[in-house]
Amino acid sequence: MTTNLELFATTALIALFSSVVATILGYPIGNWLAGTGRRTRQLVSSFLLVPFLLPPFLIGITLLPLQPNAFNSITGILWIIGAHVLMNAGFMARVVSANQVPADQLEAASLDGASGLRKRFAIELPQQLAGMLSAGLLVALYSATSYGLVLTLGAGKVDTLETEIATAALRDLDLNFALTLALLQTALTLCFFYLARSIGAEPAPLFGEQETASSGSKLGGVLSAVLLAAIVIVFAGVFVRAITYGPGLFENFANLAGRGSRELLNISVAEAALNSLRNLIVAALIALPVAWLAAGRKRTSYLVLLPIGISPVVFGLVFLILSGYLPSALSGTWLLVPIVQSLFLIPLSYQVLRPARQSVSMEIRDAAQLDGAFGWRMFSEVEGPLVRKPLSVAAAFVALGSLGEFGAASFLAYGSQATLPLVMFRLISRPGPENLGMAMAAASLFIVVALAVVWLISLEARTQRQER
């Protein structure tokens, strides 16, 4: 019997180890990236960020075929940490490369006779530490809320707070125990989130540009190559399996219109994808306008940011309990899923939109108002075009966030309302080459979408730079 304390410790340790390893790996990679030419930097860092943008359950699915058939809980935990590192090391590298020490400082130090190593550890590291610590805590937060990944790679042998919340609520019907665990989970993640915010001011811009004089070490270059190779191998593995598993490429994709071998699913993968698309649209319709309005306010809205520190599993549980008290037009319908998703998509888009909206100068707004632009006209003709790019980035984040959301949906979407991640999880948790082939086909589509989003965002970053 696992105790609450053990669950808490397992969850916290997985989160911390994932974060520490991702940081150790990301630091030299980030410094190396910062020293490379602009084109290389942009290409490599964009690619390293793709796993970070993919939903955790999908990272789990991409690694699943590489797992041995039988393993114990410790091995399971190592796999989970490894998957978190693969997801987040690129993000850490990007943060490090964006937090470089100004060139003149380093030159001054060189003149004073400081060696390369000394410059790195006496001058650069202390200045980068705050940003890294903040990003590291965010990685810990993501790693403590990766329910879908733990389910996929833990194979039922790894218990975390999130998996036990689900077991207590959905299997044992013990809502009191589930709520107790939910409180522990929330205490843990809110703690990570607020420490991260109090240490580093704002999260570093993910796709920004930074000029630096730092020259990366050989080690950084090698590690970058290793990480890149790992990502390419894992992704290529998914594509190859989509082609070779089960009945083969065309059949695997054609099967997505069906319900798996032995009619395993309630609805076809395509129908589930449509459900997810519908949820995405509703979630975006709620999250983007709310984030937009909140981002326009003078003071930072901590209330809006709060949900980012709360696990989707906890949200799912709370809304499952609440659903008995909500108006019946809402409870028991598919609407609950996108509404809950929008709760944590709002802070995500807020973080993108706030700096953008704050940067639109007061003068422009005042001038527009003098010319009679208010409300919708102000948005569509003045501010909207000015922040079109951050707006499309926020929309892309919302899209990926909603499409890949697993925890809340697993509590609230069932039967014919199942979402794409839920049916994909069902496909991989049952044997049969046909099911696995379908899951890999769907996963490769997911990866292609994420690559397209990254490409879109980096394209935006580039045109932004050119316009400056």
Next chain:
Amino acid sequence: MKKLAILAISALALTGCSAQDITLVRLAAHDSFVISDELVAEFESETGYELEIIRLGDTGSLTNQLVLTTNAPVADAFFGIDNTFAGVATDNNIVDGEMQAIDYSDVCFNYDLDWFAESSIAPPTSWRELGQEQYKSLVVVTNPNFSSPGLAFLATTHAGFDTSAEVFAYWRSLRDNDLKVAGSWEDAYFVDFTRYGGDRPIVLSYASSPSAEVKEDGTPGSAALRTECFRQIEYAGVLNNADNKPGAKAIVDFLLGDSFQASVPENMYVYPINEAIEVPEAWAKFAQPADSLLGEGLDINANRDQWLTDWSDVFDN
């Protein structure tokens, strides 16, 4: 903030939430529920209702979802809560009136006759022998956490021994004999069982399963260990707080009617509860119910959590 609230509400209104059409009947069922299109058409033309079937996973998650959504049920009626979960349903008061037994089946091990004919090993005669050396790596069961035959067999072992120490010893002997635990009945039977290309000639299934394994020459392909089996009874009923209670009652009555009852052996491999219904010929020959039963007096509801925790302890470490 007021602005935000209005926006959120209008976004909701845009997506439209219309009242349920009362000609619709929603039947929640587990994933193994099968009703032919002809039978659905028969129900719809007889009653004028439109039938929607909502599948909620296995028996356990079906029951639990119905309990968790009891104030705003996702369906009007249910099919498939069985006697291992009936206590959960009654404790949580989710059923309006009585639950109606619809079908039953006896959970017991099946073995591949051809496989044993070709090997020098004698087939087992009781589930109690499966920990013996000669059956090493030959047996597949289903995970009791996710599968009702799995839970039924776990209950069987608790009914079959006097002390829980003996139950533990039995399960450990199975584990040490390289028992395979599959996620669901479908996986165990259609993936791991040797008759479907797997490598396990002994599978946890039902007394009725051999009727589906009769070969073209009329000889049986598999046999069931018919002693000390667990009888699983599946129920249907009207849900409390259902939007359409008359419709719910109509579908429950239909499930008890002759047409549906006659369909259950071939569609779901279970025996109709109505004994007057004639079962197919292959059934009379190869799918006799169990000779002896175990566990009818067990309080499964009171013990389930503990049993599952103990079981997981044996298998996870």
